[in-house]
Structures are given as structure tokens and as C-alpha cells.
Amino acid sequence: MKKVLFTLSLLLTFGNGYSQIQANEKLVYAASYNMSGLMTQLAQVSMATETIKTSKKTYLHLSWEAATFSKWDSFFKIRDLYESYVDPTTLRPSLYKRSIYEGGYTKVEKYIFNADGRTIIGTTKKKNRPETKNTFKVGSSSQDIISMVYKLRTFDFKSLKPGQIKSFIIIFDQKEFPVSVKYMGKETISAGNLGAKECYKISIAAKTDALRGKDKNLIWLTADSKKIPMLIKFSIPVGTGQMKLSNASGI
Amino acid sequence: MRKLFFYLAIFFSVLGIAFAVLPLGTIALLPIGLALIFSFLSFKKSEKNQKKIPKLLLIVSALTLLVVVGKEVFIKDEVIIDKQFDQNKIESKKDAVKELEGLE
Numbered sequence: 179m180k181k182v183l184f185t186l187s188l189l190l191t192f193g194n195g196y197s198q199i200q201a202n203e204k205l206v207y208a209a210s211y212n213m214s215g216l217m218t219q220l221a222q223v224s225m226a227t228e229t230i231k232t233s234k235k236t237y238l239h240l241s242w243e244a245a246t247f248s249k250w251d252s253f254f255k256i257r258d259l260y261e262s263y264v265d266p267t268t269l270r271p272s273l274y275k276r277s278i279y280e281g282g283y284t285k286v287e288k289y290i291f292n293a294d295g296r297t298i299i300g301t302t303k304k305k306n307r308p309e310t311k312n313t314f315k316v317g318s319s320s321q322d323i324i325s326m327v328y329k330l331r332t333f334d335f336k337s338l339k340p341g342q343i344k345s346f347i348i349i350f351d352q353k354e355f356p357v358s359v360k361y362m363g364k365e366t367i368s369a370g371n372l373g374a375k376e377c378y379k380i381s382i383a384a385k386t387d388a389l390r391g392k393d394k395n396l397i398w399l400t401a402d403s404k405k406i407p408m409l410i411k412f413s414i415p416v417g418t419g420q421m422k423l424s425n426a427s428g429i
Numbered sequence: 430m431r432k433l434f435f436y437l438a439i440f441f442s443v444l445g446i447a448f449a450v451l452p453l454g455t456i457a458l459l460p461i462g463l464a465l466i467f468s469f470l471s472f473k474k475s476e477k478n479q480k481k482i483p484k485l486l487l488i489v490s491a492l493t494l495l496v497v498v499g500k501e502v503f504i505k506d507e508v509i510i511d512k513q514f515d516q517n518k519i520e521s522k523k524d525a526v527k528e529l530e531g532l533e
Contacts, residue, residue, distance in 0.1 A: 208506065218454045222508045232526055234533045239522070245514070247506045249452035257514045263525055273528055275521060290528065 198403060199269070199328050201229040201238060203428040205406065206370075209244070211419040221246045221256055223421055225327075227428075230263060238266040240324050254281040262324035269329050270295065274322035289322060289349070300352050312352060320347045320354050330397075331405040335361055335378045357384040360393070367398045367408045369423040376401045377408055394418070404429050431474035438467035438486045445493045449500075457497045464490040 205225045210217040221244050228239040242260040250256075256279065263273040274289040284305040289298045295318050303309040321329070326348050338344075338361040345358045360381040368374040377398035394413035399405040406429060410421040441464035448457035468490055472483035 213453065213456050216454070216456050216459075218452075218456060219506045222506075230522070230526065230529075232529045232533060235529070237529060239525075241518075243518075245508045245511065247452075248509045249504065249506070251509070253452065257511060257517075259514075259518060259521065261521065261525065263529060272532060273525055275525060277517065277521065288528075290532065293532075 198332050198405075199227055199238065199240075199266075200428070201227050201266075203227045204426070205423060205429075206425040207407075207410075207421040208424050209419065209421045212417055217420065219247060220250060220419075222424075227328075229266070236266060237263045237272065238269070239263055240328055242324060242327075256280050260324050262322050264325045264328075269321075269325050269332070271322050271325040274324065289352075298349070298352075302352075314352055316349055316354055317347055320349050323348050323350050330359075330380075331399065331407075333405075335380075335399070335401070335405075355384050355386050357382065359383075362393070362396075364401055365398060369408045370425050372400070372406065372408065372423065372426055375406075375408060378405070431471060431479075434467045434471035434474060435483065438464055438471045438483065438490075441467060442486050442490050442493070445490060449493050449497050455497070455501060458494070461490055461494045461497060465494070 203226065207223040207225075208219050209221045209223050210219045212218075224241075224243045226241050226243075228241070230237045230239045240262045242258075244256055244258040246254065246256045258278045258280065259276070261273075261275040262271045264271045271289075271291050273291065274287075276285070276287040278285045282305075286303045288301045290300075291298055296315055298314055298316055300312045300314060301309055302312070326346070340361060340363040343358050343360045345356060347354050347356055349355075360383070362379040362381055364376055365379045366374055367377045378401050380397050380399065381393045382395045382397065383392070394411070396409075396411045397407055398409045399407055406423070406426055407421075408423050412419055412421075441460045445457060445461035445464045448460055451457075465487065468483050468486040472480055472487060475483055
């Protein structure tokens with residue numbers, strides 16, 4: 179599941195510019211895995227945004243939740259929570275949190291981004307192991323995977339020609355990953371309560387063993403100002419799958 | 430040939446039942462379909478006094494098929510309300526606010 183979520187995150191991970199992401203948006207997806215040529219629904223993935231206020235600042239709370247459908251809970255229960263607290267305008271993260279429960283395995287992770295944007299204090303707690311603390315350096319443009327997910331939707335795809343590639347860097351498991359995104363043109367996709375929509379088709383590639391195949395990791399974003407992810411297809415070492423929008427609210 | 434069909438029918442019937450019990454959705458239709466085919470072939474190839482078990486396998490496969498189709502039609506994919514998970518989310522948010530206050 180970690181690889182699946184990592185892949186899904188990569189597929190949603192690019193952009194520049196300023197935030198068009200609103201608070202109180204909720205996107206719900208049905209995640210399916212290809213078993214013997216048939217798609218089997220495994221889990222529900224929700225992406226939500228919310229405004230969080232502290233005494234001095236306002237943050238945008240970006241969260242991803244993955245939960246297996248009840249029929250799978252007895253066999254392999256998943257309850258994953260990924261969160262990023264970002265500047266509402268620039269989407270630069272201040273805090274990233276990850277808490278996973280996958281078939282009994284647990285891992286809790288936290289990154290605190292220093293004001294310089296290049297130093298991260300990371301803490302990790304795995305099941306039956308003591309908590310570890312680590313300070314590490316990253317590039318000034320590197321971001322956690324969740325905040326980058328939302329940056330994708332601020333990117334101006336109109337300015338790209340089909341086949342054009344952009345490169346980016348994301349942080350996952352306390353490592354930086356170079357990732358490239360290729361704009362492949364437009365296609366119409368039908369999903370959830372949004373119905374049929376013209377979408378930007380984007381291919382993602384990363385220098386990691388989490389993704390497989392050329393142009394097999396794809397995402398379709400609505401070709402409008404919202405850029406809602408309608409469909410995500412992924413190919414990982416253990417198979418292929420997809421995430422299809424089932425409901426979008428607050429957009 | 431009858432023996433081959435017979436053993437294949439048993440194998441796929443058992444596999445079909447296992448898949449039907451597991452939450453594998455329509456994938457279970459693959460072994461069930463094969464079980465039906467081999468059960469039918471085994472039934473056809475059998476002498477009158479040998480038809481009892483192939484017939485039983487056909488019935489079992491047909492019932493398994495009904496169970497799988499019924500599960501697909503009547504049981505919806507849904508996530509149950511998980512109070513522990515919901516509580517963890519609330520706690521996580523509270524802790525995050527404290528962390529963010531500490532950063533400012």
C-alpha cells in the first residue's frame with residue numbers, strides 16, 4: 179500500500195505558481211487493483227483541504243486518507259493518513275505527517291520544515307521500534323509529497339505542448355526523488371458526480387523502483403481552473419491499478 | 430479424458446469456493462466458470478453410474494456462482510465508521526497545531 183500511495187502521490191505531484199486550492203474541498207476516490215485482468219475495488223481514498231489557524235498564522239491543511247473497504251478489513255486492514263500543513267498561497271510546507279496502519283504494520287512519521295526551507299527535522303516511529311530523530315538537508319524547491327500533490331493543480335498546462343517534459347523533486351521516506359512529468363494532450367474522462375469532462379492527460383516517471391513502464395503511470399486532470407484529478411492509473415512492481423473519482427464536493 | 434475433466438472440475442470448484450469466500454469480487458467468476466465447464470464435460474463423459482459426483486460439482490459451482498453474483502449486486506463497497514481512526518485524526522490535528530505554534 180505504501181508503494182501504491184507513493185505512486186499515486188507521484189502521479190499528482192507537479193506544478194508551479196500560486197495556490198488555486200480552496201479550503202473545504204473533498205475528493206473521494208475508489209482505488210482498484212488489477213487482479214488477473216479484472217479490477218477489484220480495494221479501498222477508498224479521500225483528499226481533503228481545511229483551513230487551520232494558530233495564534234499567528236493561517237495554514238492550509240491538506241490530508242489524504244486511505245481506508246480499505248469493509249470486506250477487506252478482516253483480511254488486510256489499511257488506515258493510512260498523510261497530512262501536510264502548508265502556506266495557503268505558496269503551498270510551501272511547514273509540517274508533514276504520515277501515519278500508516280497496513281495489515282498490522284504501523285509507522286508514524288513527521289517532518290518539521292525549518293524556516294530556511296532546506297533543513298528538515300524528521301522523526302520516525304515504526305512498530306516495535308524506538309522513535310528515531312534525524313535532521314537532513316534538502317533542495318530549496320523540494321517538498322513533501324502531499325503538498326506537491328496539490329501544486330500539480332496550480333500548474334498551467336495550457337502553456338505546454340504534448341510531449342513536453344518538466345522535472346521536479348519530492349521528499350519521501352527522508353529521501354529526495356527526481357521526478358519528471360510529461361504532458362500528453364487532452365482526453366475526455368467520465369467519473370463520479372462530475373460526469374464527462376475534458377482532461378489533461380499527464381504521464382509521470384520517477385527514478386525509483388516504485389514505478390514501472392513507460393507512460394503507464396498516468397493522471398487525468400480536468401482541463402479547467404480546478405484541475406480535479408478524475409482518474410489515476412499506476413503501474414508498480416506488484417501490478418497495476420487505478421483510482422477513479424467517485425465524489426467531489428466543495429470545489 | 431473423463432478423469433482429467435473430473436479432477437479439473439474438483440480443483441476449480443474448490444478454488445471457486447475459496448475465491449467466493451475471499452473479497453475478490455468478480456475474479457471468482459474465473460475458477461467458477463472453469464469449474465462449470467469441466468463439471469459439465471465430466472458429466473457428459475461419464476457413464477450413467479458415474480454421473481453422481483460431476484452432477485454434484487455442477488450444482489456446487491452453480492450455487493457458488495449465485496453467491497458471487499449476489500455479493501456483487503447486493504453488497505456495496507463501503508468503508509465502515511472507524512472511531513479509533515477518527516480519534517487518531519483529531520489527535521493528529523491537535524498535535525500539529527501545537528507543533529506549528531512552536532515553529533512561529
